[in-house]
Amino acid sequence: NAGVTQTPKFQVLKTGQSMTLQCAQDMNHNSMYWYRQDPGMGLRLIYYSASEGTTDKGEVPNGYNVSRLNKREFSLRLESAAPSQTSVYFCASSPRGSESYEQYFGPGTRLTVT
């Protein structure tokens, strides 16, 4: 039981390049989330998926797109990377999300955009 996994762990991009961050969970959770963590700003929600087939914007969605490929997988895409997107990205999942269920976090992806 791996929990929440993320790939890659580290990535360096040049401005304008695109990439997809992958996230998968093996806990049969309904809800999945993408956050970014920046120094002094805590975690901010980018997008979330309440259930398979649905996605919604969070606090900071500009410059990102997401795909809930199936119940297990939730990917985050940067179409044209910008230095402001340099951050640590965390994926999380939750059994139901709208009740007080714990969120389970992945190990994170450190992204640098030069």
Place this chain on the structure above:
Amino acid sequence: AQTVTQSQPEMSVQEAETVTLSCTYDTSENNYYLFWYKQPPSRQMILVIRQEAYKQQNATENRFSVNFQKAAKSFSLKISDSQLGDTAMYFCAFQERGTYKYIFGTGTRLKVLA
């Protein structure tokens, strides 16, 4: 909009001592949940403790307890008998009941000194 404030960016405590981390929040809602998450240097975030707003009794998990003051909108975390493994960033988080979104504070970096 809800906000979560952690006013102590960094704290330190001697091993075996007790430390209290502060968190205040702002909401007009009556039904919500509050959480403390721990992020060790390895980066993977884990839940420490959870409090339902409708419960008057403060939550306790082994050495971790909270002081939940609903009227004051305060939710502090007390760590008793601090251990070196408690060294981490601690995040306070808020979730309105019936929604999927967490609101995180900016975190408190705790260092336990030998």
